Amino acid sequence: MAALLFNLFVLLTAISALGVVLCRNAVNAAMCLLLSLVGVAGLFVALDAYLLAFILLLVYAGAIVALFLFIVMLLDTQGAPRPVLHKLPLLARFVAGALVLAGLASFLARGRLPSPDPAAVPALGANLKLYAYQLFTTYLLPVQIIGFLLLIAMLGVIVLSKKFEGVDDIK
Amino acid sequence: MLPATLNTYIALSVALFAIGLLGVLVRRNTLVVFMCLELMLVASTLALVAFSRFNGTMDGNVFVFFILTVAAAEVAVGLAIIVALFRRRQTIQVDELNALKN
Numbered sequence: 193m194a195a196l197l198f199n200l201f202v203l204l205t206a207i208s209a210l211g212v213v214l215c216r217n218a219v220n221a222a223m224c225l226l227l228s229l230v231g232v233a234g235l236f237v238a239l240d241a242y243l244l245a246f247i248l249l250l251v252y253a254g255a256i257v258a259l260f261l262f263i264v265m266l267l268d269t270q271g272a273p274r275p276v277l278h279k280l281p282l283l284a285r286f287v288a289g290a291l292v293l294a295g296l297a298s299f300l301a302r303g304r305l306p307s308p309d310p311a312a313v314p315a316l317g318a319n320l321k322l323y324a325y326q327l328f329t330t331y332l333l334p335v336q337i338i339g340f341l342l343l344i345a346m347l348g349v350i351v352l353s354k355k356f357e358g359v360d361d362i363k
Numbered sequence: 364m365l366p367a368t369l370n371t372y373i374a375l376s377v378a379l380f381a382i383g384l385l386g387v388l389v390r391r392n393t394l395v396v397f398m399c400l401e402l403m404l405v406a407s408t409l410a411l412v413a414f415s416r417f418n419g420t421m422d423g424n425v426f427v428f429f430i431l432t433v434a435a436a437e438v439a440v441g442l443a444i445i446v447a448l449f450r451r452r453q454t455i456q457v458d459e460l461n462a463l464k465n
Contacts, residue, residue, distance in 0.1 A: 213399065221398055260398060285389055292388075305369050313417060326425045352446075
């Protein structure tokens with residue numbers, strides 16, 4: 193059962209990630225992103241990181257994808273005509289894509305990471321107390337910095353989305 | 364059937380990252396490019412959690428915590444920039460945003 197679910201989530205993640213790239217419509221791409229994130233959350237559960245799976249769904253699927261959909265609705269750029277691509281950027285894209293695929297293929301063909309038996313390794317990610325312990329001891333300074341970063345991001349968003357007509361608005 | 368080993372997880376993570384990078388390179392809608400960036404970020408978190416699980420450590424999981432927070436902040440600021448850009452230029456196609464070119 194667990195193996196079947198694992199395969200299902202891997203397929204869901206990979207196929208809907210491809211959908212993000214291939215869907216022409218931005219709304220469909222956002223929906224594919226959502227499905228892909230659900231797949232990754234399922235894999236987190238398979239890796240015994242229940243809290244992270246929950247937060248991934250809450251933050252990404254709940255907030256970020258909803259924000260994306262909201263902006264797609266706000267901007268409404270679906271009807272734009274397709275621009276003509278010049279030769280050089282097109283060539284560069286093909287070369288870059290080929291390099292990425294070659295790297296991926298080489299990992300799939302030759303990547304052999306030693307994989308210990310999961311049952312023999314303690315599943316620390318399942319323990320909620322450990323997160324709290326780590327966050328308030330070893331990673332206390334990063335937590336403070338992240339809090340400050342969130343504050344700055346909020347201020348930045350407010351400044352960015354405010355309309356400035358002239359110099360007087362800034363004062 | 365795929366075996367649930369570290370190798371499979373990392374292969375999927377590499378595949379997700381490659382797909383995301385491909386999307387960043389080939390797509391022209393700034394919003395979709397941004398979605399593909401998020402996909403790359405999620406791929407890295409998957410690798411971190413998998414390594415953390417199979418090595419019996421906690422640090423990867425805590426790092427994912429921070430990455431998710433930074434991703435939320437990044438999306439908020441990025442989408443605000445895209446909206447500001449659209450307000451000024453009336454387009455979010457990557458090819459038309461070439462003010463810095465010359």
